[in-house]
Amino acid sequence: MPRSIAVLGGGLSGLVTAFYLQKFHSADQALDLQLFEAGSRVGGVIGTRQVDVPDVGTFTLDMGADMFALDPPHAMQLVKDLSLEDQLLTPDADRAGALVVHRGKLQPIPDGFVLMRATKPWQLLTTPILSPAAKLRFLAERFIKPLASDLPDQDVSVGQFVRHRLGEEMLQRLVGPLVAGIYTADVEKLSMNATMAPIVKMVQQHGSLAKATLSRKKGDNDKAERSSAGARYSKFRGFRNGMQQLIDALSEQIGEQAIDLNTPVESIQWDVARNKWLVSTAKQSEQAFDSVVVATPSAVAAKLLRGVKAGKLIKPAVDAADELAAIEASSAAIVVLAVRKDQVERLPRKFGFVVPLIEGRKVLAVSFASHKYAVRAPEDHVIIRVFIGGSMQPELLENSDAGLIELAKQELADLIGLKGQETISQVVRWNDAMPQYHVGHLTRVERIRSAVDQLPNLWMVNNAMGGVGIAPLSGIAKQTAEEM
Secondary structure, X not given: OOEEEEXXXXXXXXXXXXXXXXXXXXXXXXXXXXXXXOOOOOOOOOOEEEEEEOOOEEEEXXXXXXXXXXXXXXXXXHHHHOOOHHHEEOOOHHHOOEEEEEOXXXXXXXXXXXXXXXXXXXXXXXXXXXXXXXXXXXXXXHHOOOOHHHOOOOOOXXXXXXXXXXXXXXXXXXXXXXXXXXXXXXXXXXXXXXXXXXXXXXXXXXXXXXXXXXXXXXXXXXXXXXXXXOOOHHHEEEEOOOOHHHHHHHHHHHOHHHEXXXXXXXXXXXXXXXXXXXXXXXXXXXXXXXXXXXXXXXXXXXXHHHXXXXXXXXXXXXXXXXXHHOXXXXXXXXXXXXXXXXXXXXXXXXOEEEOOHHHOOOOOEEEEHHHHOHHHOOOOEEEEEEEEEXXXXXXXXXXXXXXXXXXXXXXXXXXXXXXXXXXXXXXXXXXXXXXXXXXXXXXXXXXXXXHHOOOOOEEEOOOOOOOOOXXXXXXXXXXXXXXX
């Protein structure tokens, strides 16, 4: 008899798990794998649109992530396993770097500054972004004793950590907007241990960020950071035809016959007599599987587990459901514009910019996608991606798509001098798509895993359980497949 496995959810987590399950499965036993996706397409928040404009050219618009990190190496290994290496693009090094809005104008993020560490202190000391008092506070960091919550096995918010070590102004003007650009989160709630564990370890080991940076410099561990501003762009890759290439390759390998689209799972039940999971969908009342992988968002996973009614499994299922339901998620919208370069009076030569909340603007960040990869747009055009909403400005998402486009254009007119009618304007909304790693998140994940471990032949993998980004998620999904 073939081993039967149901994968619930066709986002990146579900696709990568399914791919590696097929890859790792023993050749002497058949595998009956079925992936259920509630929506009309797989890929979750990853997707690309190709738009042909007559007499202008072709535009490649990534509507979610537009690149992946090489570190950790799991995404690159996935690319190799899919034989996609020849489709990769390296971001344009001549335009690498990021800017930050300061008093209504764009200023370069100090060279060598990565999240909250300055590998080139003199660059930070000469930036107009910080006041003299903030620069003195930065210099004093080496003398600041760690918080009690900086100790091992404790947790603290990013806001509390940065405010204690580097001061309020550094938090508001640099670290806060950079972190918000990654996590769309409230830094006063965001967990240091869940998002920036290496930084916490540095302070634990060396006593301060300054001393840790000096130690890493002596060991030449910060070479990449010293040549970057805000992010290590040399450590990222994209695809020639957008991130959809990754999703298409995974789908092709898994097989069309194994993927059920427009098929939301309504319930899962454990059949004690047969030692199987019964999966009920909107299309079919019941299908039996030896194993189940829950790769849905946390809220959906919580609903499914709360419905488990098999005797001894009720308590661990409900325990896991309660913890999953407690993980908040934020929403965001991306307004994608394509405009002629001559429509932008002050077009930066960098990849994008972040916007501090203190600036009182209505955008989180702006990315120039065709600066990263020139092949994404005709030479005389630029693709601009504007990020709106997040946990700090959710009310902005009440605007219609047309309203979001106008809002984005108004902000860009003020910040970079955009004028005239755009060639392309599109909006994508990612509702409740970004799990919030609040203080204590890792402890919560441990409790979820402990409860799920008591459910026979059931595994869980999603971006709420750890891993923001394609690389970490790919690693977790692969590990799950190996365990199975």
